[in-house]
Amino acid sequence: MKRRVGQYLIDQISVYGVDKIFGVPGDFNLAFLDDITSHEKVEWVGNTNELNGSYAADGYARLKGLGALVTTFGVGELSAVNGIAGSYAERVPVVAITGAPTTVVEKAEKYIHHSLGEGRFNDYRKMFEPITCGQVYLTKENAAVEIPRIIAKAVRFKRPVHIHMPIDVAMAEIEVEEAEVKPLITQDVTGYIEKVAARLNQSERPVLLVGHEINSFNLHDKLEAFVNKTHIPVAQLSLGKGAFNEENPYYIGIYDGKFANKEVNEYVDGSDCIINLGAKLTDSATGGFTYTFDLKDVIFMNDNEFRMNNTLDTDVSLRDLLNGLAEIDYENKSDFPKFSREGAADYQLNDEPLKQENYFKLITAFLEKDDILLAEQGTSFFGAYDLPLHAGNTFIGQPLWGSIGYTLSSLLGTQMADVNRRNVLLIGDGSFQLTVQEMSTMIRHQLKPIIFLINNDGYTVERLIHGEEEVYNDIQMWDYTALPAVFGGKDHVIAQKTTTANELKKAMDVINDNKDKMHFVEVVMDVMDAPEKLEQISKAFASQNK
Incomplete structure (x- = not known):
């Protein structure tokens, strides 16, 4: 079927459940915005500036699984860079779309507004390379293939991608297939899971240290099912709060190094089998790196990281790893600290200055x-x-x-x-x-x-x-x-x-x-x-x- 490139881009974003697109209008994206406002499945949400728009798209994506932001070339996309970098750091999938000058203007290397006045048009695109997991320059010839590919990449890796779309390309009509969700490729992780199972069976005090990637990949139910089956206690990092059901009997509390509840701190630091699951041991999450366990003894199971002893794989899916854990036949018998809500809501009503x-x-x-x-x-x-x-x-x-x-x-x-x-x-x-x-x-x-x-x-x-x-x-x-x-x-x-x-x-x-x-x-x-x-x-x- 025939669709304009801009229309097809919105079609492909919307099949992932996106019904709001954030951003700020500019002369290099206005014609594309017409396709957004006329689209039957999405709504345009104009922001007061591009930085705020990038934050809003990030918040939206944390709940919906994907977000989208539209800015104009140069001044607009650079205003959004900070927010997109944050989405990359914290694994939030946002499609950052830049409406750009026409291909005719670019080929002529004209000194146009919003440029650096040097006739170059790729400077800003380069800035997005380290803060996105994929980038694409759309053309009439590649759009039908590259649009679904780049969006699927954001969904797979839960990180932002950058699309540079000249406005004449956005308006060009092309032949496309019906927009659809691209299936995820699964990997065989049996060998890794067998190593984890062997380690668990030798341990007396295992613990799961869980973090933000559980939220990013929406793996809460799979994690809880694994915990309910194996009875392994769970501690959360502050970077990942909400990754595990805090009403679950196997939840022990927040671990933030030496600042954690004493029993939690002693249990985690003294564990003989720490499984780091979707977590990153940052300074603020670990109380300034105040953990006392040896990182070499930790089993790291993150997206793009399985690390155990001398085994390292940087091309593995957290989804597949968690699906593999579900097959482990193991039941923890050790005692562990019990999370308590006692006193958490015992406020005092008075007329003194609030503390x-x-x-x-x-x-x-x-x-x-x-x-x-x-x-x-x-x-x-x-x-x-x-x-x-x-x-x-x-x-x-x-x-x-x-x-x-x-x-x-x-x-x-x-x-x-x-x-x-x-x-x-x-x-x-x-x-x-x-x-x-x-x-x-x-x-x-x-x-x-x-x-x-x-x-x-x-x-x-x-x-x-x-x-x-x-x-x-x-x-x-x-x-x-x-x-x-x-x-x-x-x-x-x-x-x-x-x-x-x-x-x-x-x-x-x-x-x-x-x-x-x-x-x-x-x-x-x-x-x-x-x-x-x-x-x-x-x-x-x-x-x-x-």
Whole structure:
């Protein structure tokens, strides 16, 4: 059948369940945007800037399995680079589409706007090479093959890809087959699984250390089935919170090196068989590399990595490895620490200045069983990753890439990915000021997320690491609760300001009584008040920088 290249690109993205495409218009993508807005299966979501658009596409992809972003050549695509790099680091599949000048202009090497004025047109494409798992320059001749190939690659590896599409190519008509999902290729991992089984049968205290790739590849059910069969206890890294059902009896808690619960720390560090499953041992996830086990003794089972003793395979699928684990005939008999929720929601109501510890206990009690919880890198993330989640919760943070401001725009994407689930964002004032404009997009689309903004007057994480009273950690104080009205949300958003536990609890009651509204709650706390975990890990970060 005949389709324009741009139409076929949207067709192929939509068969993977994508129904929202984020981005910003520019003269090199406008004609392509006409094909998006007229497409029967997708909706255009315009963002306030390309960086916010990349964050929104990332948040959307974390729930839907794929996201898409459209920018214009040069100024637009480079504004999105930071967000795409974050998606690459944290394994989130986003199709980054650049609308580019015509092939005629490029061949003539003309000095056009948005270029560097040197007649070169491949500079920006080169910048995407280390932050995407695949790149393609679309032509009329290759589009029918390359479009499904590059999108399938993003889905297979759960990482972004970059598509450079000259606008005359987008408008060219070609002959194509019906768009379809490309089947995944499976691999035989029997030999590796036999090695793991032999090691397990020799162990007395095994443990699974699970991480973010379980979330990326949506392997939660397969992981839990394996655990329920083998009774091997599970510890999560903060980079991967939500990878395992925290209501499961074999869950022992968060492992973050020496800062973990004492029993968890001792069990993991003392295990004679650690299986690292879809996890990456980063500095923030391990309390500044404070684990005491020997990495040479760990079995690493990640996507593109099976590592055990002298065996190494860098071309293996995590899906296949987890499917292989399901065949293991093993049952753990050892005792292990039991995860406890006791006291996590025992907040105190009073009229004293609100403290972080009490704040997070109130948040724990506020969370409902199917909520999506987003926690911004900073006091919010370090206070939230220890919170006990319900089986139906989804947790989203960005602790590896750690780009502040990410979660506010990501919230737009997650809420649009599932408008029926309640989205709760915890964010600090410093991060909020970077991407605040995307609140207006949420209001424009009449979304109803809940935003808790910690106003602690600046960059508290940085103050704890270095420069407690330095001017570079200060920000301008805003009238935060006035912002929803500024963005046109006076009738759609209920804005409240709280300074005490009593006030915050009342604000939460207002939220629960008005589910048809978007909610914005400013929570005022002391500038140096911080979650205990953040105070501990910030010292590790500080020593790491010496």
